[in-house]
Amino acid sequence: LIFNGVTEARQISTGTENIEFFGKRRRVEVCETMLSDYQGVMKRIITGDKTWIYAYDPETTDQSSEYRAKREPRPKKSRQSRSKIKVMLTVFFDYRGVVHYEFLPTGQTVNKEYYLNVMRRLRNAIRLKRPELWKDNSWFLHHDNAPSHTALIFRDYFAKNCDF
Structure with a gap:
């Protein structure tokens, strides 16, 4: 400095x-x-991700800012914190929009068995919502490499049920 x-x-x-x-x-x-x-190829990619959804998420500083004249007093705002109530959302989407989403049940953890069931429901959603990708099995799954996503049971399932 x-x-x-x-x-x-x-x-x-x-x-x-x-x-x-x-x-x-x-x-x-x-x-x-x-x-x-x-x-x-880009039109055949289905991306998956997880995020926490809060019952109440306070505004960011940018969201809560407002324009005021120089002599106007600042608005009174109380400090707010995120809600303790939250749920995990798993969503899969492609270039046209959401293909499948689901909320993690309370008390459930994302383990290999849970994620395998999510994949089964995703495949069904692709069959119903993206039949052009389903008929020739031409879609690609793009998601992070969390342990539950790369477990042997998960890879075996896709090896048996998908050609990619």
Whole structure:
């Protein structure tokens, strides 16, 4: 940090933003190439993810900001915290939208047996909602590599029931 004058300060950077910029730019270029050259493949990818959904999630600072005249008093806001009531949402989607979603039952953990049952329900949802992908088994599943997703029982199931 370099001090400029009595009350002004400016931050000195190490130049990493150039590296970050070029890294981001490269990712954009790769994405654009994928979209233009591999359009057919991109339309066959079904992505899965999990997230916690809270009964009440307070606004972020940006969401709660408002414009005021200089002489207007600040709005009075109480500090709020997230609800302790939460549920895990598992969702699978493709370029057209949500294919399948479900909420984790209270007390249940995401283990290999639970996730295998989710996969069975996902396959049924694909059969019903994306019959063009189902008929020639041309869809790809993209999800993280959590232990419950890579368990042997899970891989065996897909080896027996899917051609990919």
